[in-house]
Amino acid sequence: MTLRQFSARLVAVSSISVSSLFFLGAKPVSQITRPELKSLVAPAYFPPTGIQITEEIANDFASLKVDMIRVELIGQNDAQNSICYTAYDQIVDRLAAREIRVLGLIDYQSIAWADGSEWATDEFRQRFVARIQEIVSHFASRPNPIRRWEIWNEEDLCVEGFCPRIDPEPYGRILVDAYHAIKAADPGATVVLGGLSPKGFEHSTNYLAELYATLALQNHYAQHGYHPFDVIACHPYAEVFTAPNPGLANVLNNDIKAVMNANGDSAKKVWLTEMGWNSYYVSERQQADYLTKSYQMMDTLTDPANPGNGPYVERYFWLDYKDFGTIDLWGLKTSDLSRKKPAYFAYNDLGPSSVTKPIPPPESSPPGVYGETAADDLTLSLQPDGADPLNGNVATRISGGFHPANSNPADQEPAFTDGASLGGLTGLLADFPGQNIPAWSGFWVLDGGNVVNLRELRVFSGNNGKDGRVFHHYDIYVTDDPVPSATSPWRLTKEQVTPVPFGTGNLSGAIEASLTQVTNPSGGDLATSVTGLRLDLYAVSRNDNLFHDDWDACQGDDRDGAGAAFQSPLVYEVDAYFSTDVPPASLHVESIVLNTVNVTKGEKKGRAVVTVRDNLGNPVSGADVTGSFSGSFSETLTATTDANGISTFITTTSSRGTISFQFCVDAVVHSTLSYQPSDNIETCDTY
Numbered sequence: 222m223t224l225r226q227f228s229a230r231l232v233a234v235s236s237i238s239v240s241s242l243f244f245l246g247a248k249p250v251s252q253i254t255r256p257e258l259k260s261l262v263a264p265a266y267f268p269p270t271g272i273q274i275t276e277e278i279a280n281d282f283a284s285l286k287v288d289m290i291r292v293e294l295i296g297q298n299d300a301q302n303s304i305c306y307t308a309y310d311q312i313v314d315r316l317a318a319r320e321i322r323v324l325g326l327i328d329y330q331s332i333a334w335a336d337g338s339e340w341a342t343d344e345f346r347q348r349f350v351a352r353i354q355e356i357v358s359h360f361a362s363r364p365n366p367i368r369r370w371e372i373w374n375e376e377d378l379c380v381e382g383f384c385p386r387i388d389p390e391p392y393g394r395i396l397v398d399a400y401h402a403i404k405a406a407d408p409g410a411t412v413v414l415g416g417l418s419p420k421g422f423e424h425s426t427n428y429l430a431e432l433y434a435t436l437a438l439q440n441h442y443a444q445h446g447y448h449p450f451d452v453i454a455c456h457p458y459a460e461v462f463t464a465p466n467p468g469l470a471n472v473l474n475n476d477i478k479a480v481m482n483a484n485g486d487s488a489k490k491v492w493l494t495e496m497g498w499n500s501y502y503v504s505e506r507q508q509a510d511y512l513t514k515s516y517q518m519m520d521t522l523t524d525p526a527n528p529g530n531g532p533y534v535e536r537y538f539w540l541d542y543k544d545f546g547t548i549d550l551w552g553l554k555t556s557d558l559s560r561k562k563p564a565y566f567a568y569n570d571l572g573p574s575s576v577t578k579p580i581p582p583p584e585s586s587p588p589g590v591y592g593e594t595a596a597d598d599l600t601l602s603l604q605p606d607g608a609d610p611l612n613g614n615v616a617t618r619i620s621g622g623f624h625p626a627n628s629n630p631a632d633q634e635p636a637f638t639d640g641a642s643l644g645g646l647t648g649l650l651a652d653f654p655g656q657n658i659p660a661w662s663g664f665w666v667l668d669g670g671n672v673v674n675l676r677e678l679r680v681f682s683g684n685n686g687k688d689g690r691v692f693h694h695y696d697i698y699v700t701d702d703p704v705p706s707a708t709s710p711w712r713l714t715k716e717q718v719t720p721v722p723f724g725t726g727n728l729s730g731a732i733e734a735s736l737t738q739v740t741n742p743s744g745g746d747l748a749t750s751v752t753g754l755r756l757d758l759y760a761v762s763r764n765d766n767l768f769h770d771d772w773d774a775c776q777g778d779d780r781d782g783a784g785a786a787f788q789s790p791l792v793y794e795v796d797a798y799f800s801t802d803v804p805p806a807s808l809h810v811e812s813i814v815l816n817t818v819n820v821t822k823g824e825k826k827g828r829a830v831v832t833v834r835d836n837l838g839n840p841v842s843g844a845d846v847t848g849s850f851s852g853s854f855s856e857t858l859t860a861t862t863d864a865n866g867i868s869t870f871i872t873t874t875s876s877r878g879t880i881s882f883q884f885c886v887d888a889v890v891h892s893t894l895s896y897q898p899s900d901n902i903e904t905c906d907t908y
């Protein structure tokens with residue numbers, strides 16, 4: 222099914238009464254033997270809401286040991302109905318990082334949400350095949366490619382309100398052209414016949430036989446000696462209200478495999494590109510039980526006519542990862558993902574136990590950025606600081622501003638640095654800034670214009686309403702302009718800082734506040750020798766409680782495949798930590814201490830201890846100090862300062878009697894600091 226089909230499917234099933242069923246209590250051994258069988262249908266991308274396979278969901282797929290996800294390529298609502306490749310690339314890469322492959326589904330939604338009345342025309346076929354060519358070429362050349370393509374979805378199905386059907390003859394012509402276009406772009410690709418609905422809800426019960434009999438396929442076979450697909454897909458919901466055994470095997474053996482055998486395709490495999498049970502009609506326990514039993518059945522189901530060929534169902538895409546709507550409860554999880562249904566555990570228990578999938582670290586946490594969300598602003602692990610050095614420093618606005626509802630001056634710039642927490646409208650920024658334009662941009666003069674080192678920045682946002690405004694997104698700039706202003710040369714220090722990845726939802730209102738904490742991942746300062754700090758704060762949502770980036774789908778640096786945010790956050794505190802410990806520039810001799818060392822009776826050596834410090838008064842290690850003894854000793858020696866800035870010189874020669882000598886520092890050499898003899902407290906000393 223596809224997004225458009227959901228309601229249609231319901232129309233189709235609602236007239237059928239639910240069979241009386243009961244759950245057979247005993248839990249069978251549930252593991253399957255073939256990992257590739259374990260595939261899944263999940264919503265991947267939809268232009269209005271963007272990328273739906275989030276990092277968290279991809280991790281869930283990995284933990285479930287999913288081998289393949291069916292991803293429908295849906296065109297955007299623009300003049301070309303173009304495919305948003307940046308969004309799909311992210312999805313494919315996100316899955317590939319977890320060793321999960323993709324079956325690409327190309328259908329009417331891939332080309333303009335095309336009107337069914339034109340599907341049988343040559344003009345449509347040519348446009349559609351050109352789109353297939355474009356899609357397959359794009360993904361074939363990527364480091365993480367898609368190499369399995371399903372052409373159309375439920376081409377045999379027509380029910381009230383939902384009719385993806387194309388008659389066998391024009392579909393056959395599409396299939397012939399699509400097959401050769403795909404093989405031309407990627408000779409190793411697998412072409413999958415669009416998923417049929419045998420004896421499910423369709424009106425035609427022998428579509429596959431009719432397709433084999435078309436002129437298009439007959440001519441192709443005569444010319445090439447094979448049919449234009451590598452795999453047959455079907456959606457055998459036939460037994461959707463009953464236990465899988467024996468109905469599911471009968472449908473597959475009689476309505477699919479027997480027809481394939483009769484047409485010379487006995488060696489080809491079958492993929493169930495959709496299959497499942499709806500727990501609106503069966504109990505959740507039954508749904509889970511049928512899941513286990515049907516996967517076990519597919520693990521071993523052989524063609525009665527060719528048992529020696531082994532199991533012929535190669536993949537089984539469970540529909541769906543999650544429920545949708547109110548009566549389409551096909552999911553392993555509930556629609557808001559808040560609950561794992563029994564089917565989730567049944568799917569998980571299929572194993573196989575030999576399979577593991579990697580779960581990479583979060584891709585949206587750049588080094589040095591710590592992000593956090595909380596159900597209550599007071600439970601964030603960090604709280605607004607009333608004692609940070611920025612506190613009380615009111616920002617100068619450069620552009621943007623505040624929502625009209627935020628009319629209390631104290632809730633505007635002063636609220637960023639008042640040390641106070643979340644308030645009603647505190648920090649509510651202006652909406653509708655436009656694509657890639659900050660909702661608020663402004664700067665702070667740090668330490669009255671003195672040069673400082675910026676060590677850390679923290680930003681807090683939240684909303685008692687617990688909607689999409691709880692997130693925040695900003696860029697950090699600094700300047701060393703002695704008089705920071707809007708026109709100062711601002712240097713980008715960190716871009717696109719967010720507490721969670723774009724696309725994260727607050728659909729169930731579980732999040733009230735979020736924070737980001739930015740530090741230098743290598744330790745030390747975030748920025749050195751700066752006089753001003755600028756923040757560009759962006760809008761974050763679109764009235765949909767989802768965290769959006771600042772670009773429209775497929776524009777600029779779009780990350781979520783969805784429209785740019787226009788609803789702005791409530792930023793209730795900005796804490797900055799900086800110090801006036803600017804880097805040292807020079808070093809000097811702080812002190813010289815002279816004495817003698819006894820060697821043997823009456824024999825003594827001269828000793829000098831030289832301390833070197835930088836112009837800020839800190840000891841300097843690693844400085845090579847050269848100094849000369851004169852008087853009782855006459856030597857020039859070099860020694861290197863230790864962590865305390867101390868270098869020790871002991872003469873190689875010794876002397877007896879009354880010892881009298883002078884020691885002078887001749888030179889100090891350091892890798893970064895210059896020697897400033899004029900700063901020396903001492904240069905020579907006498908013993």
Ligand SMILES: [Ca+2]
Binds near residue numbers: 605606637795796
């Ligand atoms: Ca503060």
Ligand SMILES: [Ca+2]
Binds near residue numbers: 639640641793
């Ligand atoms: Ca505040």
Ligand SMILES: [Ca+2]
Binds near residue numbers: 782
């Ligand atoms: Ca976007």
